[in-house]
Each structure stands twice: as C-alpha cells, then as structure tokens.
Amino acid sequence: MAENDDGLEELGLSQSLTRRQVIRRGLGGFLIVYGGALPKAAAAASPKFRRQQYKNTLKIIQWSHFVPAYDVWFDKTYTKNWGDKHDTDVQVDHIALAQLPARAQAEVAAQGGHDIFGHLSPQAGLEDQVINHKEIIQEVTHKVGKISELGFHSCYNPKTKKWHGFPDNYVPDPIHFRKDLWKQVGVKPSTWEDVRKAAPKLKALGHPVGLGMSNELDSNMLLIALMQCYGAFIQDKNARVAINSKHTIEALKVMRDIFKSGMTNEVFAWTAASNNQGYLSGRLALAVNAISIARTAEDSNPTLAKNTGIAPIPRGPVQRLGLEHVMGVYTVWKFTKNKTLAKRFIADLEINYQGAFKNSKYYNFPAFKGAVHNYKKQLLSDTHTPKGKYGVLDLIANKYTTNLGYPGFSNAAIDEIFNTWLIPQMFAEVAQGKMTPAEAAKAAEHDAKRIFAKWRSRGKI
Amino acid sequence: MWQTLRERGLSYLIVGPFAIVLAFPFYWMLVTAFKTNGDLYNLDNVPFTYHPAEAALGEKLPFRQQHWLPLGFEHATPSHVSFIFNDTNYTRWIENTAVVGGLVVLITLLLAVPAGYSLARLSGRWGQNVGVGIFLTYLVPPTLLFLPLSRVISKLGLQDRLWSLVLVYPSFTIPFATWLLMGFFRTIPLELEDAALIDGCSRLKALARVIFPISIPGILTVVIFSFSLCVNEFVYAITFISGTKQHTISAGVPTDLIRGDVYFWQSLMAATLIPSIPLALLYNSFLNRFIAGFTGGAFR
Numbered sequence: 205m206a207e208n209d210d211g212l213e214e215l216g217l218s219q220s221l222t223r224r225q226v227i228r229r230g231l232g233g234f235l236i237v238y239g240g241a242l243p244k245a246a247a248a249a250s251p252k253f254r255r256q257q258y259k260n261t262l263k264i265i266q267w268s269h270f271v272p273a274y275d276v277w278f279d280k281t282y283t284k285n286w287g288d289k290h291d292t293d294v295q296v297d298h299i300a301l302a303q304l305p306a307r308a309q310a311e312v313a314a315q316g317g318h319d320i321f322g323h324l325s326p327q328a329g330l331e332d333q334v335i336n337h338k339e340i341i342q343e344v345t346h347k348v349g350k351i352s353e354l355g356f357h358s359c360y361n362p363k364t365k366k367w368h369g370f371p372d373n374y375v376p377d378p379i380h381f382r383k384d385l386w387k388q389v390g391v392k393p394s395t396w397e398d399v400r401k402a403a404p405k406l407k408a409l410g411h412p413v414g415l416g417m418s419n420e421l422d423s424n425m426l427l428i429a430l431m432q433c434y435g436a437f438i439q440d441k442n443a444r445v446a447i448n449s450k451h452t453i454e455a456l457k458v459m460r461d462i463f464k465s466g467m468t469n470e471v472f473a474w475t476a477a478s479n480n481q482g483y484l485s486g487r488l489a490l491a492v493n494a495i496s497i498a499r500t501a502e503d504s505n506p507t508l509a510k511n512t513g514i515a516p517i518p519r520g521p522v523q524r525l526g527l528e529h530v531m532g533v534y535t536v537w538k539f540t541k542n543k544t545l546a547k548r549f550i551a552d553l554e555i556n557y558q559g560a561f562k563n564s565k566y567y568n569f570p571a572f573k574g575a576v577h578n579y580k581k582q583l584l585s586d587t588h589t590p591k592g593k594y595g596v597l598d599l600i601a602n603k604y605t606t607n608l609g610y611p612g613f614s615n616a617a618i619d620e621i622f623n624t625w626l627i628p629q630m631f632a633e634v635a636q637g638k639m640t641p642a643e644a645a646k647a648a649e650h651d652a653k654r655i656f657a658k659w660r661s662r663g664k665i
Numbered sequence: 666m667w668q669t670l671r672e673r674g675l676s677y678l679i680v681g682p683f684a685i686v687l688a689f690p691f692y693w694m695l696v697t698a699f700k701t702n703g704d705l706y707n708l709d710n711v712p713f714t715y716h717p718a719e720a721a722l723g724e725k726l727p728f729r730q731q732h733w734l735p736l737g738f739e740h741a742t743p744s745h746v747s748f749i750f751n752d753t754n755y756t757r758w759i760e761n762t763a764v765v766g767g768l769v770v771l772i773t774l775l776l777a778v779p780a781g782y783s784l785a786r787l788s789g790r791w792g793q794n795v796g797v798g799i800f801l802t803y804l805v806p807p808t809l810l811f812l813p814l815s816r817v818i819s820k821l822g823l824q825d826r827l828w829s830l831v832l833v834y835p836s837f838t839i840p841f842a843t844w845l846l847m848g849f850f851r852t853i854p855l856e857l858e859d860a861a862l863i864d865g866c867s868r869l870k871a872l873a874r875v876i877f878p879i880s881i882p883g884i885l886t887v888v889i890f891s892f893s894l895c896v897n898e899f900v901y902a903i904t905f906i907s908g909t910k911q912h913t914i915s916a917g918v919p920t921d922l923i924r925g926d927v928y929f930w931q932s933l934m935a936a937t938l939i940p941s942i943p944l945a946l947l948y949n950s951f952l953n954r955f956i957a958g959f960t961g962g963a964f965r
Contacts, residue, residue: 270925297907313812314819477926504702
C-alpha cells in the first residue's frame with residue numbers, strides 16, 4: 205500500500221489521506237469543474253420550454269454566418285419580430301458550413317427535423333425530398349419583381365418543372381489582391397495571362413498567388429470560373445456533357461503553368477479557410493474568395509485591408525465570367541407539418557431583404573434584385589478605406605456572376621460533380637504531372653457522363 | 666547519494682524531452698488564446714511569445730502598462746477568452762458534456778462489468794470469441810451508422826435532446842469496456858473467488874466483496890476512457906442535436922467558433938484547452954491505477 209501512496213506525496217498530499225479520500229476529493233473536484241449536477245441534467249435533457257403565448261412553432265437550421273452580427277440580427281431581431289406578428293415561436297439553429305450536407309441527409313433519413321433548411325448551394329439532388337417552392341417564387345415575384353437569371357437557373361428543374369429550392373441569396377466571388385505587391389511586379393490582375401506572368405515574380409518575392417486545387421468549396425468555384433473564362437463548361441445548355449473540349453485543355457494548361465511557376469504544393473491540401481488564412485497572414489498576393497477576407501482584414505489587420513484591392517475575376521481569352529461563391533437556398537421538407545408557415549417566412553424574408561443585406565455586411569445579395577433598393581449606393585457608402593471599394597461588387601453581381609452548371613441549369617448531375625470534387629481533381633492531376641491536359645479532360649468526361657446518365661435515368665435531367 | 670543523483674538525472678534526461686514535446690502543444694494553445702489578431706496573423710512574429718500589434722475591433726489590452734510581465738504578455742488580450750464565456754453558450758456545453766459523459770459512464774459500467782466478468786469467467790472457450798465479436802462492433806465507424814440511427818432517434822422522439830446521445834454513446838463505449846474488462850478480470854486469480862465461495866459467499870457476493878475491489882484499476886480505466894470517448898465524439902453530437910444550447914463541447918465549439926471560412930483561432934484554442942485541463946488532472950491523479958488497468962490484461 206505504501207508504494208501506492210508515492211503518487212500522493214508527489215502531488216503534495218499528506219500521507220495521512222487515504223485512497224478513498226483522494227478518490228472522493230478528485231471526483232468531487234471533477235464534478236465541480238464540469239458542473240454536471242443532476243438538476244442541470246434534467247434541465248438540459250428536457251424539451252425546450254415553449255412560450256405559452258405562441259400558437260405555432262417554426263424550426264429553421266442554417267449555417268453559422270461568417271459575420272456573427274448577422275446571426276445575432278437574424279436570431280434575436282428579425283425572427284423574433286416576425287414570430288410576434290405571426291403568433292409563432294421561431295427557433296433558429298446553426299451549424300458549421302461543412303456539416304450542412306450531412307445534416308440534411310440525416311434529416312432525410314430520419315424523416316424529421318427542421319421545417320426550413322438553409323443550404324449553401326442548390327440542392328437538386330434532394331428534389332424528391334422537398335416541396336415545390338413555386339408558390340413562394342410567385343409570391344415574391346408579385347411583390348418585388350422577377351427573380352434573377354442566376355436564381356432561376358440555380359433552383360428550377362426544367363425537366364420536372366419543379367422549383368427544388370428557394371434561392372434566397374448569393375454571394376459574388378471577387379479576387380482579393382495585394383495592390384502593393386502587384387504594383388511592385390508591374391502587373392494588374394486583369395486577365396489570366398497577367399496572373400500567369402506575375403505568378404513567378406510574386407513567388408520570388410515570397411508572396412505566391414493562392415489558387416487552390418483541393419477538394420473544397422473555394423477551389424471548386426475558382427476552377428469552374430477559370431474554365432468559364434476560357435470558354436469551357438461542364439455541360440451545355442441542353443444538359444449534355446461538354447467538358448472534354450480544347451477550351452478545357454487550355455484552362456488546364458494555364459493552371460498548370462501558374463502552379464509550376466507561382467505556387468506551392470500546399471494548395472492540394474487546402475480547406476475552405478486556407479486561402480483566407482494565407483491572405484490574412486500577409487503571405488498570399490492573390491486569392492479568389494467572397495468578401496469574408498476583406499471584412500476580416502478590416503477587423504484584424506487594417507493596414508492589410510487598405511492594401512487589398514477587390515476586382516472581378518480575371519478575364520480569359522473568351523470572356524470574363526465567374527460563379528457565385530455560395531448560394532443561400534432554403535428548402536422546405538415534404539415531411540414538415542408547417543409548410544404554410546415555412547413558405548410565409550421565406551417569402552417575407554426575401555421581400556424585406558434590406559435587413560439581411562445590411563447586417564451581412566453586404567455578403568448576402570438577394571436573388572431577387574428588386575428586394576433591395578439602391579444597393580450600389582449602399583455598397584459605395586461603406587466607410588472602410590479605401591472608400592467605395594465594395595462598389596465593384598455590384599458590377600460583379602450584375603455582369604460576371606453566373607450559376608453552377610452554366611449555360612445550363614444547376615441540376616442533380618452538376619450537384620454530384622460539384623460535391624465529388626471532379627473539377628479540382630482534374631486540375632490537380634494535371635498540375636502534379638500525373639496526366640496530360642487531354643487525358644485529364646477525357647477522364648473527367650468519362651466520369652461526368654456516368655453521373656449524367658444516372659440522373660437522366662432517374663428522370664431528373 | 667551521487668548514484669541516486671546520477672540515476673535521477675539520467676531519468677530526467679530521458680523523460681524530459683518527451684515531456685516537453687508532449688506538453689508543448691498545450692503551451693502553444695495557451696499562448697495563442699491570448700494573442701491579438703495582429704500579432705497572431707503576422708508571420709514575422711514568434712508564435713510562442715507576444716508582440717506589439719494594433720488592437721483589432723473588440724480587443725482590449727488591459728495589461729499594456731505592465732512591462733514586467735514575462736513573454737511580452739503586456740501585449741496580450743483576454744478578449745477572445747472572455748468571448749467564449751460571454752457571447753457563446755460555452756458553459757452550457759461543458760455542463761451538457763459532463764451530464765452526457767456521466768450518464769454514459771454509469772450505463773457502461775452497469776452493463777460492461779457484469780458482461781466482462783461473465784465472458785471472462787463463466788463462458789468457457791466461446792467466451793473469448795464472443796468478447797472479440799463484441800469488440801469488433803466498436804470498430805464500425807459512426808460515419809456509417811449516423812444515418813440509420815437518425816431514423817431511430819427520430820422515431821423515439823429524441824431529436825435535439827441530450828438523451829439521444831445518452832442512448833447512442835453506449836453503443837461504442839460498452840464494446841470497448843467489455844473487451845477491456847474481460848482481459849482484466851482474467852488476471853484476477855481464480856483461487857480468490859474459490860476461497861470466497863468456500864467461505865460461504867454466493868457468486869454475487871464474491872463478485873461484490875472480492876472481485877470488484879480488486880478490479881478498481883480496470884474499472885477506473887473504463888471510466889476515464891468512456892468519458893474521453895464521449896467528450897471527443899462529434900458525428901452523433903452534430904447530427905442528433907442542432908440547438909446551440911443542447912450542444913456538447915465537441916459540437917458547439919466548431920459550430921460557433923468556425924463561421925464559414927473564418928476561424929476564431931484564439932477562442933478555439935481557449936475553448937479546447939479549458940476542458941482538457943480537468944481531464945489531464947484526472948488522468949494524472951489516477952495514473953498508477955490507470956496503467957495497472959491497461960497492463961493488467963497483458964500478463965495472462
């Protein structure tokens with residue numbers, strides 16, 4: 205027994221303490237630190253207390269917005285006011301962006317969950333699980349005007365004539381670049397050719413460009429946008445696979461050249477936050493991302509923020525055409541019992557989108573242009589220096605942003621290609637020298653055709 | 666005396682580097698938790714000490730005048746640590762984790778101890794095979810099971826309740842605990858039980874009065890490991906519970922402190938470091954018995 209008390213002596217505990225006393229004190233301290241008292245167990249495990257004065261309950265789940273103030277406004281102001289007007293207890297839950305697809309699948313499997321699910325991309329693959337959102341589209345159209353082409357092509361299935369989601373908002377995808385560094389190399393990132401020329405010079409300065417080729421959201425969006433600038437597309441407007449083309453091969457070559465001369469291997473292992481972190485640390489000279497980079501820089505590094513330029517996606521030999529960074533899509537499950545209330549909520553949110561636009565720090569652009577008045581003026585009036593820098597978002601939103609799957613619709617096959625990272629893998633294989641551009645395009649075509657055939661056989665395309 | 670000093674010195678020389686390497690990440694987390702954004706994101710700064718930087722929005726620098734503080738701590742900010750206590754449901758997450766962990770450990774002990782004993786003592790040859798089979802269920806990953814279990818939870822009406830986790834977590838703690846305890850019970854000499862039985866104890870009394878007191882190390886191992894498994898589990902926690910007030914730490918921290926592509930690094934470091942400390946202290950307090958519990962099954 206004595207040797208077992210050596211540990212006690214080392215802890216500075218008296219030898220007169222028995223083992224039982226030590227165990228008791230240790231467990232007691234553990235319980236105090238973790239605070240796991242039984243009453244709290246009952247409270248934590250019990251159902252949420254419903255406020256007696258509300259007749260209805262509406263449950264919403266959406267991502268944790270990168271602007272915390274947006275969630276505070278949405279949860280504590282907007283939904284509270286709406287709930288008071290409609291005698292409804294609106295409960296909003298948040299989830300990390302990366303967990304949205306898994307959570308959606310879990311609710312489908314469970315046939316239970318939230319009344320409104322807020323996705324960050326069109327969910328054509330879930331078409332059979334959700335209602336037809338046509339009613340909401342019509343209601344909002346009557347009140348604020350037509351939906352944008354982007355919204356229409358994102359959430360409508362021309363084959364089944366069904367709106368498989370309600371496009372609430374989208375986020376323009378500009379480039380962020382270090383004005384001081386690009387000035388030093390004497391180039392502006394206006395075309396992809398400019399980026400290709402400047403990349404080795406910037407890398408030599410210790411500030412490579414940051415264009416991901418990894419299985420994550422930013423890489424997916426950037427590379428598809430690059431393809432579009434070179435006239436390459438995954439499908440044509442009739443939903444036929446079009447990825448194996450000379451334009452795709454050109455885009456692959458450009459990206460390979462940029463990688464070899466101006467980037468490092470880390471881009472193959474990036475997450476959605478990597479380009480943000482690389483840019484905010486002052487290392488990257490260019491990143492393609494929504495304005496979360498610029499907004500974070502304003503808070504964390506004002507000097508960097510002043511040196512950051514925001515511009516549309518560089519032009520390719522065919523055109524300048526980017527994608528939305530993310531698209532906020534609300535869906536109402538077929539199994540929900542609160543369909544009428546859910547539709548009302550979604551419609552009201554879109555009709556009165558000014559609050560969302562402003563509280564998201566202009567991250568969320570409404571899919572219905574008429575839902576926010578004079579948003580160019582609001583963008584230009586942002587007080588962060590250089591003043592007016594966000595005005596370019598209006599140009600990007602109106603002229604250089606299109607839907608995933610352009611020139612066709614965002615169908616289930618495009619959804620699957622996007623979620624299985626076909627495009628980043630195609631670019632990565634070429635950049636790493638594992639395949640030639642022609643081989644990679646052909647392999648991608650083979651995979652894409654298989655996916656399209658599957659969804660065609662299900663009657664969705 | 667010189668020999669003792671030499672032996673001790675040699676021990677510290679061997680163990681010291683390991684201790685530094687293993688403890689260093691915790692030190693780094695602690696330093697990062699109090700860094701300002703400007704300091705953290707500046708790649709020219711040494712990450713293990715503090716450096717002057719412009720305070721970002723919401724950052725307070727209360728130690729600015731205290732130049733005597735080590736490691737440049739006068740440039741540190743407590744704002745990111747206080748953020749998790751004031752602006753998130755962090756303390757609620759810790760409570761929820763403790764509640765779920767405590768209940769699951771209790772259920773695990775109630776089921777795994779008799780199961781382990783039965784399989785070790787009473788089941789003959791096929792007991793070993795059954796034990797291995799039970800352990801193999803532990804190897805089925807939650808990523809395969811979370812979808813069908815969602816349906817089960819929904820049917821039971823337990824969605825968004827902590828009881829969903831209390832129900833599901835034993836599915837991986839019990840197999841592991843049973844397998845561990847099987848090995849441990851086998852190390853206890855049969856003669857002890859026989860002696861108790863000869864002296865007039867029933868099987869249950871022998872179990873309670875002779876076997877269990879000797880098995881404390883193994884049982885403690887099961888307690889600590891089961892609790893750790895509950896604290897670390899993520900997939901079920903994020904799938905079955907969506908309300909922020911019902912989250913456990915493993916779900917609440919990434920949901921509220923990773924927003925889109927923005928990581929609140931300092932708050933993340935603080936949020937993950939704080940619950941690690943009691944666990945580390947618990948491991949340390951029962952270290953000898955913990956090691957005995959693990960190695961007990963190895964010598965048979």
